[in-house]
Amino acid sequence: MSSNLSPQSPMRPLSVGNVVSSALVLYRSHLKLYLGLALKALLWWFVPVYGWAKASMISAQISRLAFSELVNQPETSKNVESQLNSRMWSFLGARILVGLILFGVNIGISILSAFVVFIPALLITSVFRDSSASGLLSSLLQLVVQLASLAAQLWFQARFFITDLPLAIENNVDATTTISRSWELTKGSGVRIQLILLLAYLITMPLVIIAFIPAVVLLIPFFASSPSQDAIVSFVSLVIFLVIVLAVLAGIFIMPFWQSIKAVIYYDLRSRREGLGLQLGDGREY
Amino acid sequence: MRFFNRVTLQTPESVELEFTLAGIGNRAFAVLIDYIVLSLTLTMFWIVWGILSIQIVNSFDNVNNIGLWLLAIALLLNFFVYVGYFVFFEVIWQGQTPGKRYAKIRVIRDDGRRVSIQQATLRALLRPIDDTLFIGAFLIILGSREKRLGDIVAGTIVIQEEYVVAALNFPISQQAQKLATDLPQMANLSLLLPDDFAAIREYLQRRGEMTSKARSELSLKMARQVRSAIDLANLPEGLTADVFLEAVYLAYQQQSSTS
Numbered sequence: 001m002s003s004n005l006s007p008q009s010p011m012r013p014l015s016v017g018n019v020v021s022s023a024l025v026l027y028r029s030h031l032k033l034y035l036g037l038a039l040k041a042l043l044w045w046f047v048p049v050y051g052w053a054k055a056s057m058i059s060a061q062i063s064r065l066a067f068s069e070l071v072n073q074p075e076t077s078k079n080v081e082s083q084l085n086s087r088m089w090s091f092l093g094a095r096i097l098v099g100l101i102l103f104g105v106n107i108g109i110s111i112l113s114a115f116v117v118f119i120p121a122l123l124i125t126s127v128f129r130d131s132s133a134s135g136l137l138s139s140l141l142q143l144v145v146q147l148a149s150l151a152a153q154l155w156f157q158a159r160f161f162i163t164d165l166p167l168a169i170e171n172n173v174d175a176t177t178t179i180s181r182s183w184e185l186t187k188g189s190g191v192r193i194q195l196i197l198l199l200a201y202l203i204t205m206p207l208v209i210i211a212f213i214p215a216v217v218l219l220i221p222f223f224a225s226s227p228s229q230d231a232i233v234s235f236v237s238l239v240i241f242l243v244i245v246l247a248v249l250a251g252i253f254i255m256p257f258w259q260s261i262k263a264v265i266y267y268d269l270r271s272r273r274e275g276l277g278l279q280l281g282d283g284r285e286y
Numbered sequence: 287m288r289f290f291n292r293v294t295l296q297t298p299e300s301v302e303l304e305f306t307l308a309g310i311g312n313r314a315f316a317v318l319i320d321y322i323v324l325s326l327t328l329t330m331f332w333i334v335w336g337i338l339s340i341q342i343v344n345s346f347d348n349v350n351n352i353g354l355w356l357l358a359i360a361l362l363l364n365f366f367v368y369v370g371y372f373v374f375f376e377v378i379w380q381g382q383t384p385g386k387r388y389a390k391i392r393v394i395r396d397d398g399r400r401v402s403i404q405q406a407t408l409r410a411l412l413r414p415i416d417d418t419l420f421i422g423a424f425l426i427i428l429g430s431r432e433k434r435l436g437d438i439v440a441g442t443i444v445i446q447e448e449y450v451v452a453a454l455n456f457p458i459s460q461q462a463q464k465l466a467t468d469l470p471q472m473a474n475l476s477l478l479l480p481d482d483f484a485a486i487r488e489y490l491q492r493r494g495e496m497t498s499k500a501r502s503e504l505s506l507k508m509a510r511q512v513r514s515a516i517d518l519a520n521l522p523e524g525l526t527a528d529v530f531l532e533a534v535y536l537a538y539q540q541q542s543s544t545s
């Protein structure tokens with residue numbers, strides 16, 4: 001199994017950077033297949049409900065294909081699709097559930113942080129008569145609390161990042177158990193996943209920026225020529241349309257990368273938490 | 287399928303060395319850390335310089351353009367700190383900066399030797415060009431030797447540190463230690479392959495992080511495989527799979543160190 005995944009030892013867990021690198025290698029070596037699937041998923045998003053389930057399934061399909069490469073048991077896209085088709089609605093269900101959970105968590109964190117800011121702020125203003133000192137202290141406190149609540153929200157997002165993977169790869173998993181299963185797998189790895197996501201954002205940034213370059217290139221000479229009011233409105237709306245089209249295009253390119261990242265994280269967690277691939281010798285039967 | 291680019295180098299002494307290249311993930315991680323450290327340092331520098339400048343301008347207001355001169359000097363120093371950070375660390379830490387050290391990667395020359403001040407300076411000077419429009423990132427992703435412009439010009443590559451296997455300080459129970467002394471008489475340990483031993487060690491090292499369910503399943507499976515591999519007929523009563531694996535690990539280690 002995956003004897004050349006980790007250079008030092010076939011069974012060793014991957015470092016943060018190596019997760020991102022291997023996801024990119026996976027994506028690059030299956031570029032056509034994954035891009036085709038991403039395009040299909042995008043088109044399905046335009047069909048309400050049924051299409052959303054289909055699109056969720058197709059994204060998970062990419063992760064499953066990537067995972068099958070990681071464990072050295074490659075599957076065909078058709079084969080995977082026929083297996084996942086019956087679980088299509090569970091993918092949508094899991095997606096909605098995760099959305100609701102994260103929504104609730106974020107509201108909870110906001111309420112909590114509001115209290116944390118509000119009560120000390122009252123104390124500070126009562127202790128310090130000098131308004132400028134208390135103002136400075138309260139805004140400092142507010143900044144710290146806001147950063148902390150942002151970190152907490154991102155941490156929860158990281159813990160729910162791979163929720164569609166157990167459903168796509170394991171058997172006898174449904175929309176709710178896939179969430180609890182991924183919660184269990186990611187236990188103790190929240191910060192590491194956050195780091196992986198940060199690195200992945202950094203690496204996808206060039207693509208996003210390239211998507212916005214045409215808009216900038218068009219806008220600067222246009223405004224330099226001091227156009228009329230009407231011309232500005234029509235031209236700017238044209239450029240906004242262009243930017244949206246380019247952003248969607250960039251999204252098609254980026255989505256398979258994220259799905260590959262999920263596959264590598266899932267693989268890595270399975271090997272860390274469950275010793276996936278850890279076996280005697282070359283796996284010979286006794 | 288290959289996940290990491292590897293290179294084989296011939297040192298001037300004709301020794302062949304194989305290295306795993308760092309990969310875009312590790313390099314992005316390293317540069318992220320370095321840039322955070324650098325920007326904090328530079329922010330401090332500009333704050334101190336700003337406060338000093340105000341004082342100097344106030345006390346020497348008869349000198350022409352003194353503010354402009356101070357700004358020019360500050361910009362020059364800013365540039366020296368930026369370049370100097372990478373050169374200084376890559377030279378004194380043998381090809382590592384704080385970020386690279388954390389990401390466990392290292393710069394070396396194309397022939398495997400450590401980088402000197404020349405290579406480190408060339409890499410640092412070309413860094414801003416590599417950062418423009420992410421030219422360096424694209425070159426690293428697309429090239430088989432993962433060289434950004436700075437690496438091409440300086441003749442360097444960036445490799446992963448072959449980190450040492452973690453210290454073998456996992457706990458071994460009393461029961462296992464006792465069993466380990468008897469085991470060589472009870473079974474034929476030489477039938478166990480070095481790879482099998484490595485797998486047992488890997489399990490014992492990493493079991494602490496595993497979920498209890500996966501752990502009990504895995505240890506049972508491995509214990510069964512080991513047991514039939516070493517021709518062990520009957521096990522002592524009340525032995526858990528974990529203890530058995532610990533004992534086999536110990537016994538095998540002792541046997542190979544004495545023979």
